[in-house]
Amino acid sequence: MMAILFTLFAPIIGGFMYGIERVVKARMQSRIGPPLLQPFYDFVKLMEKRPMMVHSFHAFMGIVFFISTWFAMAVLMLGNDLLIAVFFHIISILALTIGAFSVRSSYSIMGAMRELIHLVSYEPVIILVVVAFYLVTGSFDYRMILSADTIPLLKLPLVFIALVGTIPMLLHKSPFDIAEAHQEIIGGPDIEYSGPFYEAVYTGRWIEYVYVFFLVFLFGGSNYFVGGLLVVFTFLLIMAIDNSTARLDYRKMLKFAWFILIPLAIVNIFFLALGGNS
């Protein structure tokens, strides 16, 4: 029941998280920032705008991106295998990138290609995280992970660091907001969407927030307090990093993911598995 409600309200929760993010970010920059409900005001305003599009296929892909992200969320919450949920996420990436490829704008196409580089960077780490959970709790089911006696974080500190390292890539935060890169390619895959169609992509991104921070929450195991604490800590950390770093280029992102984050996760899994205390 909780899972169904959580899935249904995922866009709203994500919207709130985005609202909080904007406030927190503003406070970090000594601004007051927009009201907490600003994302929802934006939502209403965008829905009222005159719908415009480049062509129907492109506009439709925006909607499919939203639906498939939401569906991936449902798979995460209602299914019993985290791996499947991780693979479902690729469908939404497919919709987004195919849509972005289909317009004649250079910015959009470049954004789509960079989005694929993002995928190459974070996907192996996410799967290693899921495998590490399996190693600790013996299950791919998040319910089992949430009822495990141990706190997974204590056994998987390096895996946790690897996950935190990939969150900026997943959510397009600086220093890895390469696919969006507002000053450079003006939003990348998002650029050609407007009005209600942009709203769909925008809301899809909110759901990604919930999706990602749910993975962080799992590191608390049955101790929900630790899980919650981790989410808050990670959230603030990501915001601080986002505020204080400049954008890197895609090569650096790829190198960071492949030569630092993946080895970290692998080392952790190696020692845990060979130590035999799983």
Place this chain on the structure above:
Amino acid sequence: METLIVLSIVLPILAGFMMLFAKNDAVTYILSCLMLPLLSGMGFMIYTADLPIYINTPDIVNTFIIMFDFGLLAYFLWLGYQRKSLLVGLLAVVQFILLIIVVYMAPVSGTANIYVDKLTAMMYLLVGIVGVPIAIFAAKYMDYAEEDKHKFVGIVVGFLGVMNFAVSVNNIEWFFAVFETTTLASVILIGFRGDKEAVDNSTLALWMNQIGGVAILLSLILMIKDMGVYHFTDLLALDKENITMAAIGFLSIAALVKGAQLPFHKWLLGAMVAPTPVSAILHSATMVKIAPFLLLRLSPIIEGTLLSKMLILTTGFVFVVAAIFALTQDNLKKILAYSTISLLGLMMVAAAVGTPTAVAVSIVLIVFHGFAKGFLFVEAGVLEKLYNAKYIKDMNMLLTKAPLTMLFIFFAFLNMTFIPFGTFIGKWLMIEEASGFLSSGSFVLLILLVTTGGVFLSVLYIKVLGVAIKHHRFSTFDFTPMPKTFLFVGVWYYMWLLVITIFIAPFIANFIGEIAAPIAGKAPIYADGLSLVIGKSTLYFWQIAGALVLLLLIHAAPLFVKFKKVDKMHPYNCGEIYTRQAESYDFDFITKYEKRINSFAITLFLLVLILGGQLL
């Protein structure tokens, strides 16, 4: 039942010869169309029969096959002389000598020479359902500015019979004969156009595959000397301690060569100079599928040994590297070839792991890869002939100019990587299975390799689709209606893939599970209605259906989604006029490392033999 088995081997070969001599359009068409119900029907009947079946053959057949072997090697020697290739000639001579030793050493054995189990019957079905439509396609394809249509279709159909033979032999000496016959068929097909490039590439295919032949012969000698057996079933019946791993190591090397694993991948890439149906037939149902098939036969012996771990590392490495190489290519057929090499790596990884689930994974991949690759190459042939498009960078606006072809290609690409299609199930099960063995280092690497290889393949397919979908202002293509034959073949594959995917849970749990069970035992896979349950994890039907609906929407959207009341506008371009077009990336920098990667692959190859075969 024995008659049916013999028929499914002999009938295509006979039909091929008839086409060759009749040189008549009607004969070629009717015979190739007739093969479709015949071969798949017989395959199904054999599959449902009481298996396994052993067939004892008269001695005369054995003598005939040995004579044929020598004849074949003599022909290779002559080819080497004619093409001035020292390597081909040398390898033929070496094989000649080794074969004499084998024939001299081989003890008399009462074991049946033909052995048909569920795995073999499944390969019959695959050849019937996936292979024959390619022959039908070829009959039409060759009408477009190609010569020797009847000869070509005849060889393709005959090749199907050879493939059927290859998967049903029990005698490894015979296996060598069919191994070399498939080599011969591929050499003829690759060199079919007869120009210099075609001949060079067919020579390359010849000597590379001959190395596989040498490996089989060496393995036979070791086998006969140490264990006194030369049949697959006898080998499997032996105690594990009594088996000389070196013999198995050599057989694995033969599999790796046939499966075009790095550094022996060049011959499969070279196959692209031939008419496209050749690639379709080599990649989908025949030829390269011998490689995972051979490893599946051996997997009960390999499982848990050092050889298994070395094979996992080698083929897993190929899975990733071939996928990365594919990203550097621009030619559609080359991209498809690299992705075949890559997925063959995954199939062999699974076969080498050898646990019940892994064996099932390998079979799932063989089936789905066969369907999807046959489909893709057929559509690549359509693009080549109707639109003259070979390079993906030229494929602008194909979405509007060739809507149906693009729809088919899109669907086949989705099949190669996305949830809920078979290839995804393979990757997913492989990761789940490897997670259970994390205390072994090679399995941690296996997870990493499977994951990254899978991601690179996804990126590859999305990139190719994206480039093909790109809207340029100008397009050099004109809409051409699809001939009925092409349409039939496309729809045939499409429907099969769609139906199997909807019923994927019972398909994998019952059909594949039944095939895998005799090889490695019952896998913990079963179907709960239309949901697939594996151990503790479930792929629910609502997930399968949801993913399928989403993907079908994505791939068919260009055809039917039209928002009527929405205003259109031009894309934002910063106030500039469109002088530039963004092209796709080509990962060119990887070619810098190609030499190093190749030498690493050679090292792995030698390690398979030295460590895995326990030659030290």
